[in-house]
Amino acid sequence: MFDYRLTEEQIALQKLAHEFAEKEVRPIGLELDHNPDPAKAAYMEPLLEKADKVGLRTMGIPERYGGGGIDDLFSHCVVAEELSWGNRGICGMLLSATKITHILESELCPSEEIREKWLRAYCDDPHFLISTATTEPNSGSENLLPYSAPDSGYRTSAVREGDEYVINGMKHFVSNIGWAKLYFVYVRTDQTKGVDEGASLMMIPRDTPGVSHGRVHDKMGYRLNLNRELMMDNVRIPVEYRLGPENCGVSYIRRHMRGDALINAAAMVGLARAAYEDTLEYAKTRVASGKPIIEHQAIASKIIDMYTGIEAARAYVLYGAWRVDAAWNGVDGKKIPGDPKMSASASYFAHEVACDVTRAAMEIHGGMGVMREIPIEMYFRDAHNMMHSDGGNIMKRLKAIRGL
Numbered sequence: 448m449f450d451y452r453l454t455e456e457q458i459a460l461q462k463l464a465h466e467f468a469e470k471e472v473r474p475i476g477l478e479l480d481h482n483p484d485p486a487k488a489a490y491m492e493p494l495l496e497k498a499d500k501v502g503l504r505t506m507g508i509p510e511r512y513g514g515g516g517i518d519d520l521f522s523h524c525v526v527a528e529e530l531s532w533g534n535r536g537i538c539g540m541l542l543s544a545t546k547i548t549h550i551l552e553s554e555l556c557p558s559e560e561i562r563e564k565w566l567r568a569y570c571d572d573p574h575f576l577i578s579t580a581t582t583e584p585n586s587g588s589e590n591l592l593p594y595s596a597p598d599s600g601y602r603t604s605a606v607r608e609g610d611e612y613v614i615n616g617m618k619h620f621v622s623n624i625g626w627a628k629l630y631f632v633y634v635r636t637d638q639t640k641g642v643d644e645g646a647s648l649m650m651i652p653r654d655t656p657g658v659s660h661g662r663v664h665d666k667m668g669y670r671l672n673l674n675r676e677l678m679m680d681n682v683r684i685p686v687e688y689r690l691g692p693e694n695c696g697v698s699y700i701r702r703h704m705r706g707d708a709l710i711n712a713a714a715m716v717g718l719a720r721a722a723y724e725d726t727l728e729y730a731k732t733r734v735a736s737g738k739p740i741i742e743h744q745a746i747a748s749k750i751i752d753m754y755t756g757i758e759a760a761r762a763y764v765l766y767g768a769w770r771v772d773a774a775w776n777g778v779d780g781k782k783i784p785g786d787p788k789m790s791a792s793a794s795y796f797a798h799e800v801a802c803d804v805t806r807a808a809m810e811i812h813g814g815m816g817v818m819r820e821i822p823i824e825m826y827f828r829d830a831h832n833m834m835h836s837d838g839g840n841i842m843k844r845l846k847a848i849r850g851l
């Protein structure tokens with residue numbers, strides 16, 4: 448049933464993304480990563496402009512709004528692997544088009560007018576990015592599972608006053624915040640209920656009065672992607688910027704959106720592949736104890752484990768993406784029911800593989816593995832950083848377990 452072959456269009460996209468990663472991303476990646484100022488390591492307007500020019504920034508937006516109309520998750524996974532082979536952080540930044548499409552193309556979007564306004568705004572402005580803000584200093588993983596008790600989950604409040612909501616609260620660790628121009632912010636519209644019964648999702652344009660930005664987080668790895676605090680002080684938005692019914696809750700919102708877990712998983716495959724390729728090359732040329740180190744079985748067996756993990760992770764991620772596409776778009780006109788545990792399961796597997804592979808890459812590079820003149824230690828940091836994003840692997844496993 449599952450056809451692993453790429454279509455001609457997917458092969459062309461793969462080539463485009465690979466060339467972009469090779470020519471535009473890799474030459475600047477390491478230097479940016481080493482910038483001690485986390486705000487200067489991330490967000491590159493010139494790179495966004497270049498990505499825009501070749502269509503990689505807007506490929507996920509429907510054609511009728513000016514985008515590339517690439518709708519299937521499978522193609523996005525193919526592209527994510529190549530971009531992340533260039534740099535994991537840049538891949539994360541560029542994929543914000545997929546998120547805005549998944550949100551605004553869903554039934555949650557209250558009107559075609561709003562959908563068109565913001566998807567066109569995204570396409571027309573090469574610097575347009577979005578942020579999705581869930582995490583707060585006192586609640587992270589529990590929002591994602593979700594753990595729905597009145598005294599848990601995000602506390603940012605939205606109180607209705609006539610035709611507006613008044614929003615107060617704070618988020619932290621949020622990707623792209625401050626540079627993105629539109630925020631999707633998870634709020635509590637009923638503080639007496641848990642996040643599954645008392646939460647809603649709001650759209651907040653960056654320049655709305657009352658929005659401000661706090662410190663940029665200085666972090667290990669994934670440095671080309673910015674994480675920052677968001678403060679909201681009596682922020683007023685029109686009621687039509689609420690996505691979905693009031694108090695519809697986190698699970699309802701998720702059910703109506705195609706998740707991006709598998710795109711991130713594909714990105715982990717690309718990151719692992721970058722580490723593997725460099726390591727294979729190094730092992731063939733580095734001579735120790737009288738021969739290239741690949742001829743020492745202890746080294747070769749580590750390299751074959753790297754290869755096997757990457758191939759297995761890619762196959763699983765792409766199969767998972769195919770299943771999601773089959774559930775949303777159908778195959779030969781027929782929708783095939785999805786498997787609720789598959790995306791989270793493939794995602795944690797790919798994350799584990801990327802950590803294993805980048806650790807082995809460091810080890811095989813000997814002392815050079817921890818030197819900052821080559822990207823091996825950056826790959827290690829990037830892989831391990833991602834174990835802390837999106838709930839981390841403990842949460843991904845727990846989500847998968849719920850589907851058993």
Ligand SMILES: Cc1cc2nc3c(=O)[nH]c(=O)nc-3n(C[C@H](O)[C@H](O)[C@H](O)COP(=O)(O)OP(=O)(O)OC[C@H]3O[C@@H](n4cnc5c(N)ncnc54)[C@H](O)[C@@H]3O)c2cc1C
Nearest residue numbers: 579580581582586587588620621622835836837838841842
């Ligand atoms: C690079 C990066 C990018 C990010 N981007 C965004 C973003 O764009 N938007 C956003 O809103 N947030 C973002 N985050 C935040 C991220 O989603 C949270 O850090 C993550 O969900 C964990 O939340 P926490 O830090 O509060 O950890 P906690 O929830 O405090 O968890 C601490 C530990 O306890 C474990 N734990 C928690 N609950 C349970 C349970 N029920 N059972 C077993 N173990 C449990 C967790 O797995 C973890 O190991 C980002 C984080 C990183 C690192």
